[in-house]
Amino acid sequence: MRMDRGDPLSAYEVINGYSTRRLAEIIRDYGEERFASRIANAIDKARRSAPIETTTELSEIIRSAIPAPARREGPHPAKRTFQAIRIEVNGELAGLEKAVTDACRFLNPGGVIAVITFHSLEDRIVKNVFKDLQHPCTCPPSAPVCICGRKQELEIITAKPLTASGGELTANPRARSAKLRAARRLLQ
């Protein structure tokens, strides 16, 4: 991962420029990191004194944000966060998010969209697109009435994704990671 400042969207910009909340979301969603908030807070604390310039520096900040017992298990503690930042920088999954959103909007009223993914990160994006279109209102909970004007577009059919049955897995082991989610476009 490079930390050059010059790129239009660089790791430097993500780490030093994004809000703590957005950082935490990226680390959680793209890195599947359960200590995302702690890491985002540690990054924020460090960058308040001086911008984070190197991956070594970042790696140490992440390591220190993860509780000691969790640090000892598995790969290097910074690995998930680096993956998350790389995905954000490369926009690797942004194409999928847009494609699923567009597909939902092309549906006729009452039409059904079904998406099968083969990676948990992809599944999460489909899940979040469906959820956003089912509950699009961005008003704060304290608002007495909706003022953002965003209306529900979809109704989720699969509360949990469908996965392959034991029988199917025997016949086709590669179906193991497959997840199917479906939603119906509202009748207006």
Ligand SMILES: [Zn+2]
């Ligand atoms: Zn609203």
